Amino acid sequence: MERLLARHAATAESTRDARNAAAPPRPLHIHLVDPFPPGAGHVWRTGQSRLYLMNTQSFFPTLIPDQGVAAAPLAGCSFNDWRGAMRAEPDATLSGADRTELATLAATGFPSRALYGRYLSWCFARLLEKLPRGAQVTVHADEAKRVARDHERGGFAVELLGGESLRADSVVLALGHVESRLSPAQRELRDDARAHGLAYLPPAVPNDVDWTQLPAGDTVLVRGMGLNFFDVLGQLTEGRGGRFEPTGRGPGDALAYLASGREPVIVGASRRGTPYRAKAELDSYYPAGVELRFLCEDAVTRIHDMGATAGFDHDIWPLLHRDALWAYYTTLARTSPGAVSPGFLPGLDALLHAGLDGEARDWAEKLKVLEARHVEAGRALDLPALARPLSRQPLRPGGKHRFASQAELDDAVLAYLSDDAAGSARGEDDPVKMAIGALNAGRAVIKSLVADHGITQESWLGELRGWFEGFVEGLASGPPALRVEQLAALVRAGVVHFAGPDPVFRIQGGLFTASSPWVADQPWHARHLVEALAPANRIQGTASRLLNNLQADGLVRPRVMLASDGGPVVTSGLDVSAPPYRPLDGVGRPVEGLYVLGLQLSSVQWGTAIAAQANAEYRSGYRTVLDADAIAADILA
Incomplete structure (x- = not known):
């Protein structure tokens, strides 16, 4: 949306006839279809717990490009600039929690996802205020279930879940995270858990989960110790009234945890047996003292x-x-x-x-x-x-x-x-x-x-x-160092334990079990298992009505690559043309007027980004903006 409006304004200005300045510009009507509020959307909802942190510092993200594009932005700024502006002159839309967080949030601090959502909403509102002549934006608080070619008039018909149908000359699939079906192994575990009256929590956006279903004092197995693991920890500890207090003993032992008594016993498990390493405390995203001399x-x-x-x-x-x-x-x-x-x-x-x-x-x-x-x-x-x-x-x-015992393993991880x-x-x-x-x-x-x-x-x-x-x-790609300090405190307090590397999960004797070949002790037993993983970002296996209908209608297909043995491998993302990315239809032809942006490009891009990096040092840091700009240019050409 930002790139369409910026390019529309720039084009209108460059082509305006000075002798007829009042002539109306070419119209541009943008329909935004999203069941969640525009700007914050699903992942960055502004009402979610402040314990959910971003994994980048304040100085990192931006919605508004600062390099690489010809059409200047109409409104908005980077998150860090917004942070400074809101501290100096708070916007009326800021909540009390927003203002409290902003009061202490530094450029090197890690914002909450709720606050980042507020920034996205603010940028959206500023863009609406700066709409150029001839531009119109209509928001549809609904879900698109089908995009079909309009063979009579050209373009596309976009069917919404609520029954409305929109006609569009062009459609951009900027879907982000969508629901996915469970893998066969996960479905089997879920079905067996139901048969035994056990609680199986599948991969999910953490803010979508009702964490109250995990009782205090019960053992909870948590599979996966990446970023979602720390989200789970926060909700089951601080989210239940526990507190971290400084010890004065320095890094590595800087915090002590004071339990509320409402915590479960948490057992973390992953293939490596340890969580992701914490980010270094730096004033920049990449260390200033590190220079790439060989991969230059x-x-x-x-x-x-x-x-x-x-x-x-x-x-x-x-x-x-x-x-x-x-x-x-x-x-x-x-x-x-x-x-x-x-x-x-x-x-x-x-x-x-x-x-x-x-x-x-x-x-x-x-x-x-x-x-x-x-x-x-x-x-x-x-x-x-x-x-x-x-x-x-x-x-x-x-x-x-x-390891001879679970306690010995816990000591090693600590x-x-x-x-x-x-x-x-x-x-x-x-x-x-x-x-x-x-x-x-x-x-x-x-x-x-x-x-x-x-x-x-x-x-x-x-x-x-x-x-x-x-x-x-x-x-x-690990968490802020604060999260690792907190985890260490939870281990010392006896709230968190670990299962060991290469864990094996089963249902035995009517309970979940987690054991590791690295540990000689008895396995852990529990009535609750949490998959601390994001839903799989795969075209095949998606639960998205829209993506499944697009595949069934032959408008998109997953990309297939050849492995070293010559065998075909269906990859996670869509098969697309060169930028601006158009999906290839069932017979391999680019679908004119249909575009793909973001996570569904995972088969042609590695590490698809959610947002651009402000003042990015490397081109990949603002690749998403360049992709959006190329799509906008093609639509308006």
């Missing part, structure tokens, strides 16, 4: 020149791995000079520049030798161990388990949480966080490579999404 613009140009023949493991990861090594060791040498010998960095620099032509097969072995000679024992960078921190735990006698929180507090002085910062910056470069068709299909499936995606998300 020159390297990206070379990869682009290869066409769609680049492989992630062969062509991209070796460069990013070098950047992570350099970020780690330069930080280590600066902050702990005694941990490396004086000649280490020059030798490392030379080695990192060697083998880039693919001829140095023993490069990894040379790195190990160099580290063994010059790096203090236990201080060498071990990236796989960062992603699986419990793997460093030695096997117990007999070689079957790493030590990991405390160390991680302390590392976040050190910010740019923490070598591990700077290595992760390099991986995060490299991820921004990779996003552009993927969107520009710079990687083979088999590498996308088997390498980028096969191992790297989960690896980097667990390291670089």
Whole structure:
């Protein structure tokens, strides 16, 4: 909507006949169809709990472009600019909770999702106030159930769930998160749970869940320890009257939890056995002291020149791995000079520049030798161990388990949480966080490579999404450091426990059980299981009436890629043309006048963004704005 209005205004201004300035401009009528209020929508509803935080700091998000587009915005600003303006002169639409949060929210703070929703609503209202001549916006508080070609008049007919039908020349599918059907394994677990009178909570937007159905004192198994895990924790602890108080003991042990007595016993479980690592406390999204020297613009140009023949493991990861090594060791040498010998960095620099032509097969072995000679024992960078921190735990006698008891596992995870929180507090002085910062910056470069068709299909499936995606998300997509401090306090208070890596969930003896091959102790038993996961973003398996009807009518189809063995793989997103993204119909032809924006582009873009980054350093940081701008330009052409 913002890009359509901005381009409409710019076009009207440039084509206006000075001799007939009063001539009416070309009309533009935008219909917004959404069952939730426009602006905040579903995920960012303004009435939700303040315990649901964004995963980016105030300085990060913007709805309004600040670069990369020719048509200047008509209204609005970045979230951080809005935050400052609302603190200085609060808008009448702000609630008391909004004003209280704004009073202490800093540029580096993590806003609540409710406050971000207020920002989105404010931007929407400002755009309506600045409608250019000839533009009209109509909001339909309804759900679109079908988009069909209008063969008689051209364009499309958009059928709404409430019975209304809209005629449109163009339609943009900007659907965001939509409901999905459960996987076969999840359906089986749900049906077995019902048969035994157990409570199974499937993947959902956290604000949609009634958390009161989980009784105080009962054991609750929570599967998944990513971002939704921390949402669950907040509702079952602070949301029930518990309080965190400062201990004065410093990072890693900074908080104590005072229970309300209404908490359940929470057992977290995930494949790695630990939550995502916390974000470093920084003044910028990417560490200021980290520079990508290998996965840089020159390297990206070379990869682009290869066409769609680049492989992630062969062509991209070796460069990013070098950047992570350099970020780690330069930080280590600066902050702990005694941990490396004086000649280490020059030798490392030379080695990192060697083998880039693919001829140095023993490069990894040379790195190990160099580290063994010059790096203090236990201080060498071990990236796989960062992603699986419990793997460093030695096997117990007999070689079957790493932990003799659940209590021993809890102690190990608590030590990991405390160390991680302390590392976040050190910010740019923490070598591990700077290595992760390099991986995060490299991820921004990779996003552009993927969107520009710079990687083979088999590498996308088997390498980028096969191992790297989960690896980097667990390291670089974690929660605010505050959340990890709070989790550590909950573990110390006995409110939260852990099941161990690679957990197995069953129903036995009329109860859910969760056991881990890493732990010798008895499994956990519970009457409640929460899937702390977002609903799957897959075209096949979606519960969206609209997407299912579009597929049934042959207007869209999921993208199919070829794996390394030549077999077809149905991917998560729609099959689309080059930008501006039009869906391909059942026979593979772009559907003129129909466009796709956002999460349903997950088969041609990696890490589809919800919002743009203000003052983005990398092009992928404002890719969504560029996509919207290209669609608007095509519609108005």
